[in-house]
Amino acid sequence: MANREVTCTVNGKQRTFLIDVRSSLSDMLRGNAGLDSIKHGCDVGECGACTVLIDGRPFNSCIYLAIWAEGKTILTLEGLSDVKGAISDIQQAFIDEGAVQCGICTPGFIMASIPIIEAEKPASREEIRRQIAGNLCRCTGYENIVTAIEKTQKKRIAEKQGR
Amino acid sequence: MYNFNALYEPKDIAEALALKSEHPEALILAGGSDILIKIREGKLAGCDLINIYGLDELRGICLEEDGTILIRPLTSFTDVSMSPVIREHLPVLGEAMNQIGGPQVRNIGTIGGNICNGVTSADSASTLKAYDAVLEIASLKGTRVLPYLEFNLGPGKVDLREGEILTGIRIPKESWSDTYGFYTKYAMRRAMDIATLGCSVNVRLTKDKKQIDRLRIAFGVAAPIPVRSPKAEAAAQGHAVDEALLDLVAQASLEDVNPRTSWRAGRDFRLQLVQELARRSTKAAIERAGGTING
Numbered sequence: 001m002a003n004r005e006v007t008c009t010v011n012g013k014q015r016t017f018l019i020d021v022r023s024s025l026s027d028m029l030r031g032n033a034g035l036d037s038i039k040h041g042c043d044v045g046e047c048g049a050c051t052v053l054i055d056g057r058p059f060n061s062c063i064y065l066a067i068w069a070e071g072k073t074i075l076t077l078e079g080l081s082d083v084k085g086a087i088s089d090i091q092q093a094f095i096d097e098g099a100v101q102c103g104i105c106t107p108g109f110i111m112a113s114i115p116i117i118e119a120e121k122p123a124s125r126e127e128i129r130r131q132i133a134g135n136l137c138r139c140t141g142y143e144n145i146v147t148a149i150e151k152t153q154k155k156r157i158a159e160k161q162g163r
Numbered sequence: 164m165y166n167f168n169a170l171y172e173p174k175d176i177a178e179a180l181a182l183k184s185e186h187p188e189a190l191i192l193a194g195g196s197d198i199l200i201k202i203r204e205g206k207l208a209g210c211d212l213i214n215i216y217g218l219d220e221l222r223g224i225c226l227e228e229d230g231t232i233l234i235r236p237l238t239s240f241t242d243v244s245m246s247p248v249i250r251e252h253l254p255v256l257g258e259a260m261n262q263i264g265g266p267q268v269r270n271i272g273t274i275g276g277n278i279c280n281g282v283t284s285a286d287s288a289s290t291l292k293a294y295d296a297v298l299e300i301a302s303l304k305g306t307r308v309l310p311y312l313e314f315n316l317g318p319g320k321v322d323l324r325e326g327e328i329l330t331g332i333r334i335p336k337e338s339w340s341d342t343y344g345f346y347t348k349y350a351m352r353r354a355m356d357i358a359t360l361g362c363s364v365n366v367r368l369t370k371d372k373k374q375i376d377r378l379r380i381a382f383g384v385a386a387p388i389p390v391r392s393p394k395a396e397a398a399a400q401g402h403a404v405d406e407a408l409l410d411l412v413a414q415a416s417l418e419d420v421n422p423r424t425s426w427r428a429g430r431d432f433r434l435q436l437v438q439e440l441a442r443r444s445t446k447a448a449i450e451r452a453g454g455t456i457n458g
Contacts, residue, residue: 020164021170022164022165022166022167022170023164023165024164024165024199027164043203044200044203044204045196045200045264045267045268045271046355048265048267051267054270057241057266057270058266058267058270059267059270059271060267060268060271063195063196063199063200063271064195064271065165065195065199065214065216067172067214068216068217112266112267115266130353130354131266132265133265133266133353133354133355134264134265134266134267134268134354134355135265
């Protein structure tokens, strides 16, 4: 099968990968780019563990052809850290609220929560649940995950109003 | 890595049609949320694909000069539900599509894929049927227009002939204006689930809002393909907006459905859902139209 060069922006840097055209985006990001936050969970778009943002929206990278990423802007969990490598507020909130147990689902949940915490309007707990409905967690029972997202969203809104 | 064989990558619709004509066995790959998964499961392993996902000319929603709503098939579920045209004129369609899967699936899945897949549970299908959507289907020979009501031939089988690709979904103004709809999806979970039964109803009331001027009702998973209920529609025509109307629509719907027993639900339960969802969707549609039951 043919190989192909795919050029896209990953976590703020333009990168070119040489891939087999049969690769999924999760294959490319984890295999070629070495971004281990991408988890191959179910590989059929059910569990959300491979969630990344493409042009700002959450997608399951396991059911997305790598060649579709040409020219796109992709954000993974690794892209949330600052230049010194310090983790972001949403990651810290997951730790503080006990929203992490085994940790496999965590990167996917955090990426799915980015549009919620970056939105202008606060989301209710019910709306947060709807927005993370494409992610499965078998440990936490979700309550602490919703709390971590709610807390970070409130913090971000307060920061915006403070400015 | 996906186990597919050839991957054809047209640059525009003309090239896609030429490829489809040259390789009739190749599958059209839109968002891939059915096909890529079936490749993983092995059901479609080794297939040939024509990748049209990048063809932006097949994406987007607009209002045509005569008021027809035109939805291009690659429009994602998210984009349908966020479209200003849909929100203003056909909100029920956006609401139905907003009940599919979860956010990630709604960002990749396309409305064209949802209906070309041909399954009875497609959440967009009953609403598009209930609004008499018209399909634009292209091939190298030209373009033909087909009422969506005639599109489903059987479970997973649609009337796409050799070399053909769906290029547009239209809802004429006469169909959506002064018309209010409601879709009810019954499923075990509120997300990431396939409908046990779906029912989409839309009504146009008389000026005084006391009578039904037009009622259309369609069901998903109530038969091998998504179906309308002509019996219920005829029974509702001209009827007063009251409790008796809801009973009539619910009863008459039973005559046009033929649900099956599956692991999700038994036939008897589905028949009960047909009545209950018909009743609830009709009531909600009437309320949206400004009518009141027994008002």
